[in-house]
Amino acid sequence: MREPRWWYAPAPGPVSRLLEPVGALWGSLVCRRFARAKSYRAAAPIICVGNFTAGGTGKTPLALEVAGLVAGMGLTCAFLSRGYGGRLAGPHWVDPERDRARDVGDEPLLLAAARPTLICRDRAAGARAIATGAAAVDVIIMDDGLQNPGLVKDLTLAVVDGARGVGNGRVIPAGPLRAPLGFQLDLVDAVVVNRGSEDSAARGDFADLLRRDFEGPVLDARIVPGGATEWLSSAPVIAFAGIGVPERFFATLAALGADLIAKVAFPDHHDFTAADATQLLDLARSHDATIVTTEKDRARLAGGEGPVAELHARARALPIRLKLEARDESRLVALIEGAVGRRAQKAR
Incomplete structure (x- = not known):
């Protein structure tokens, strides 16, 4: 899923207030299940x-x-x-x-x-x-x-x-x-x-x-970082992530000195398609860039075919702890x- 931005607004907006009764029902069901x-x-x-x-x-x-x-x-x-x-x-x-x-x-x-x-x-x-x-x-x-x-x-x-x-x-x-x-x-x-x-x-x-x-x-x-990071500054970086908060991953790369040419965010637990992979591979080729992603995203690429398999082979994962x-x-x-x-x- 891709979470709504208004979830993290400073105060509940009109959509949130409209959905509040549904949220209250959901919360009561969780509490009842525990009881x-x-x-x-x-x-x-x-x-x-x-x-x-x-x-x-x-x-x-x-x-x-x-x-x-x-x-x-x-x-x-x-x-x-x-x-x-x-x-x-x-x-x-x-x-x-x-x-x-x-x-x-x-x-x-x-x-x-x-x-x-x-x-x-x-x-x-x-x-x-x-x-x-x-x-x-x-x-x-x-x-x-x-x-x-x-x-x-x-x-x-x-x-x-x-x-x-x-x-x-x-x-x-x-x-x-x-x-x-x-x-x-x-x-x-x-x-x-x-x-x-x-x-x-x-x-x-x-x-x-x-x-x-x-x-x-x-x-x-x-x-x-869970390992060496010097390689991040050796070439421009195309970063992609399909996790809960992709911006946190991109910020980590920037803090480690990566030259971020493009940041591509996908929904959490995204199932990467051939079109997704082709887009990222083309971006990397056009900028002569290193493709960097999270360990979770690279794990989801494993076992793919065609462009997905190529993306799995070319993408480097940044281990973090x-x-x-x-x-x-x-x-x-x-x-x-x-x-x-x-x-x-x-x-x-």
Whole structure:
């Protein structure tokens, strides 16, 4: 989908006000689903990484960062994902070398490149499949699922865009929220504010608001490159992205010194066509430019034919990671240790 710009207006406009009753109904249905749910307690501790809004906030990079922290404690982990955008219902262990985004979704492919990843639309069934897998794990990291009551979570983290916050504060379709903010805040143990890649005084506004309204930890993080970036300045760049907030990716490239000749944005989880690929390849040829995209977008190009296959071969992905401030990383480690320790005590 391509989100409406008025979702992130400073205040609800006429369209948002018109849709507000529908949003209120949607929000009440989410709350009712939680009230009626019988959540399954998995054999391993569940760490859920989610977000309050539709669209991208940096959830997948945070999930990968959490996995790294878990590994640093000497614990094993696996990712559990719904497999949004894929055709398989699961349970299915993702093979990043053989599976395609159209089958398993683009985010699970990125996760599977780092840690064992299972997709399953039924989260409880997915947790059971992980528990009975070939190698038991110490921790299950649930990618997305903040609004899913199917599993008991031992630690719930929400990541929010520090620049955009929660937009006009209304629930879908009147705004970007997946459920009323107050209800969602009650579900989480900590909030990670993704401040992007550039410094801005305005980026502290939503974090300050959260610290007033949320009693738990509010942690700061930034987008940093996951590898060398010198190659970005070796030639002009044609950048494209089909993610929740393409502008954040373009801003990251600019902050790293890329000479952006063109910035082409597509809807989130876009299925690239031959026409899309031809447009980008022609742009690159006419400017003798390097084609740069996100890891998620390049993953969706894999397995294509004709111009799509050529674009996959020519495009370079910029790996990024979400890095927490040193003090906040220590706080997150303490939260993970506490969640794992509480589960171990209950098992005795």
